[in-house]
Amino acid sequence: MRKYTPKGNVQKKAKYNDRFWVAPSVARSDYRSDKHFSEVVEKLSKEVKVLDSYVEIGQLVVEIEAEENLKALKNLKSGSCYEMCSELSAVDYLSQSGEFEIFYQLLNLKKSKRVRVITRIKRGEAIESVISIYKMANFAEREMYDMFGIYVNNHPHLKRIIMPDDWEGHPLLKDYPLEGDEFASWYEVDKIFGKEYRDVIGPEIRDQAMVDRYDTQRFARVGKEVPFGSNPEKADEAQTPVSYSKARFTNYTKGSKELDKRK
Amino acid sequence: MAQHQVNYTSSGGLPIVLTSVDKFINWGRSNSLWPLTYGLACCAIEMMASGASRFDFDRMGVIFRASPRQADVMILAGTLSKKHAEFARRLYDQMAEPKWVISMGSCANTGGMFNTYATVQGVDRIIPVDIYLPGCAPRPETLQYAMMMLQKKIRRGSANMKKNQKQRFV
Numbered sequence: 001m002r003k004y005t006p007k008g009n010v011q012k013k014a015k016y017n018d019r020f021w022v023a024p025s026v027a028r029s030d031y032r033s034d035k036h037f038s039e040v041v042e043k044l045s046k047e048v049k050v051l052d053s054y055v056e057i058g059q060l061v062v063e064i065e066a067e068e069n070l071k072a073l074k075n076l077k078s079g080s081c082y083e084m085c086s087e088l089s090a091v092d093y094l095s096q097s098g099e100f101e102i103f104y105q106l107l108n109l110k111k112s113k114r115v116r117v118i119t120r121i122k123r124g125e126a127i128e129s130v131i132s133i134y135k136m137a138n139f140a141e142r143e144m145y146d147m148f149g150i151y152v153n154n155h156p157h158l159k160r161i162i163m164p165d166d167w168e169g170h171p172l173l174k175d176y177p178l179e180g181d182e183f184a185s186w187y188e189v190d191k192i193f194g195k196e197y198r199d200v201i202g203p204e205i206r207d208q209a210m211v212d213r214y215d216t217q218r219f220a221r222v223g224k225e226v227p228f229g230s231n232p233e234k235a236d237e238a239q240t241p242v243s244y245s246k247a248r249f250t251n252y253t254k255g256s257k258e259l260d261k262r263k
Numbered sequence: 264m265a266q267h268q269v270n271y272t273s274s275g276g277l278p279i280v281l282t283s284v285d286k287f288i289n290w291g292r293s294n295s296l297w298p299l300t301y302g303l304a305c306c307a308i309e310m311m312a313s314g315a316s317r318f319d320f321d322r323m324g325v326i327f328r329a330s331p332r333q334a335d336v337m338i339l340a341g342t343l344s345k346k347h348a349e350f351a352r353r354l355y356d357q358m359a360e361p362k363w364v365i366s367m368g369s370c371a372n373t374g375g376m377f378n379t380y381a382t383v384q385g386v387d388r389i390i391p392v393d394i395y396l397p398g399c400a401p402r403p404e405t406l407q408y409a410m411m412m413l414q415k416k417i418r419r420g421s422a423n424m425k426k427n428q429k430q431r432f433v
Contacts, residue, residue, distance in 0.1 A: 163381070164346045173378055180380030188348035188383055204384040205373070 015254035028054040028061075036113055040080045048072045059114045066102070066119045066127055073104060073117065073133045082106040082115055085134035088141065090148045094123060100150060102127055121262045124150040179206055288422035292335070292361065293414040296306070299334035300327040301354065302341070304341025304399045306368040313403035325410055331357040336413070339390070342370035343383040355390050361424045365409055366392045369399045 031037040033052050037060040041053050044062060048071050052063040064072045076082040087105040094100070097120075104117040121127055129152045130137045141152045142161040147168035152158055159166060168183045169176055179185070189201050216230050282290075302310060314320045314327050328334045331354045343351055355364070366386050369375035372395050374384035386392060391414060396409045420427040 176380070178379055184345070184380040187345045188389055191349050192389055201388055204388070206378060206384065263397045 023192040026056050028056055031055050031060055034060075036111060037115075040076070040115065043079045044072060044075050048148045056116075059116055061118060063118050063120075066121045067126070069102075069104070069117070069119055070128050070130060070133070071126065073106075073130050076115060076117070077105055077133055080108065080115075080209045081110055082108050084109060085130075085136055085140075088130070088134075088137055088144065090144050090150055092148065093120075095174060098122060100148060102144070102150070104130070121150070126153050128153050131155065146170065149173070179204075285422040286418075289418045289420070291424075295324045296336050296363075296398065296410060297326050297328045297334050298336040298338050298365075299331055299354065299358070301337065302340050302408075303343055303347070303351075304368075304370065306340035306371070309400045309403055310340045310367065310406060313406045317352055318403040318407065320407065320410075323410060325408065331355075332359060334358050335361065336363050336365060336410075337390070338365045338367050339371040339386045339392075342375065342377055343385055343386050344381050346381070347397075348383050348389050350364075351386070352389050363393045363413055364390055365394045365396060365413065367396045367406060367409070368401055369397065372397065374411040375399065405411050422429040 031041055034055060036139075037055060040060060041062065044050055048064055048068040050062055050064060052061075054061055062072070073085075084107040086107050087103075089103065091101040091103070099120045099122055102119050102121060106115045106117065108114070113154065127150060129141055131141070131154075135197055138156070139161060141155055142157070142159060144150050145152060145155075145158055146160040146162050147170055153175060159165065164187075167187075169181060179223075180187075185204050186195075188196055189197055193201070216226050216228060302308075312318055314325075320326070325336075331337075335358070337355055337358060339351065355362070364386075366372050370377060370382070371386045374382050376399075378384075383389065394409045394413050396403055396405060401409075
């Protein structure tokens with residue numbers, strides 16, 4: 001068995017202690033070393049302004065202006081045979097530079113090569129839809145709108161795809177709390193019962209390790225059982241104290257001798 | 264001690280059983296619990312296995328029904344997302360009384376590992392639950408045991424559902 005380590009405050013501890021920890025970046029290499037990629041960039045740069053281009057893990061990355069995304073993708077599809085768009089979404093860099101990075105992940109099925117077209121837009125700016133080139137963009141752009149709140153121009157049906165239509169906020173933004181804002185935490189209660197039932201149902205219990213010793217419906221008071229659903233007052237504590245005997249729990253961190261004693 | 268002799272061989276050959284109305288009705292209810300065919304996530308796979316031939320729910324009188332109007336039990340098998348909560352509640356409301364609910368698996372009980380904005384933190388926030396079934400995912404035997412516990416619960420209680428104290432919000 002694996003050695004047991006105490007996990008007392010594991011939920012309160014942050015995963016990374018260093019606030020200024022920066023993830024190591026992936027090594028970039030020159031695209032000119034690859035014959036196919038240099039042809040792709042050459043063809044592309046004739047039509048659109050290529051801001052930056054490099055190879056990352058065997059994939060060509062091309063940065064372009066946001067206004068020229070249609071032109072660039074059209075060029076890559078017809079000129080360099082990138083017939084498939086496997087993924088399209090955005091990355092939230094609002095806290096670093098106040099911008100979203102939108103990426104289009106393209107695949108050349110004949111040569112098994114991939115190109116990522118990236119472009120940056122500011123918060124509140126819209127991007128042109130690429131459905132006319134890649135049909136998959138229909139759902140992917142809807143998801144991008146749903147998760148980041150980025151508007152897509154000339155999209156035929158720009159509507160939330162994952163979250164409910166009446167949802168507030170865009171959950172994949174970095175400033176969206178993981179456990180949800182107030183709207184999210186009361187969503188199902190408000191929708192089904194109405195706001196006046198918030199008091200009846202109560203707030204969500206987010207601490208999974210919480211044990212309420214006064215809740216006799218969901219928790220057993222070990223050794224000091226009371227009838228189901230009864231309501232022991234706080235003053236009752238002196239009469240029915242809940243104390244766990246030390247003999248019941250063994251400290252596994254001390255080593256195997258402690259276990260032998262228990263036997 | 265019987266004041267009137269009961270002749271089992273006459274009277275059409277029918278034996279007579281004396282029981283209370285409560286026991287008789289509960290006997291009928293508990294032995295034909297028809298759950299709603301309603302799966303939410305991976306627990307539904309285990310629920311399907313319980314219904315199939317290896318574990319065989321039919322031998323307990325548990326037959327899955329495709330309509331909430333014909334169902335007695337709602338097994339909430341899996342993660343309930345906030346978007347879907349409204350529809351789960353609607354299905355529950357469409358079921359005819361008497362009805363019971365089994366919350367199957369960690370996600371249905373407490374939200375489980377999905378401590379996020381989009382998951383209902385325990386289905387008992389929207390639907391009153393009779394049996395909480397722990398596990399991730401519970402084995403089919405566990406679901407069958409839960410169904411047996413529910414049968415016990417029904418037999419123990421009154422046939423008049425209003426007398427049975429139940430956690431209810433609405």
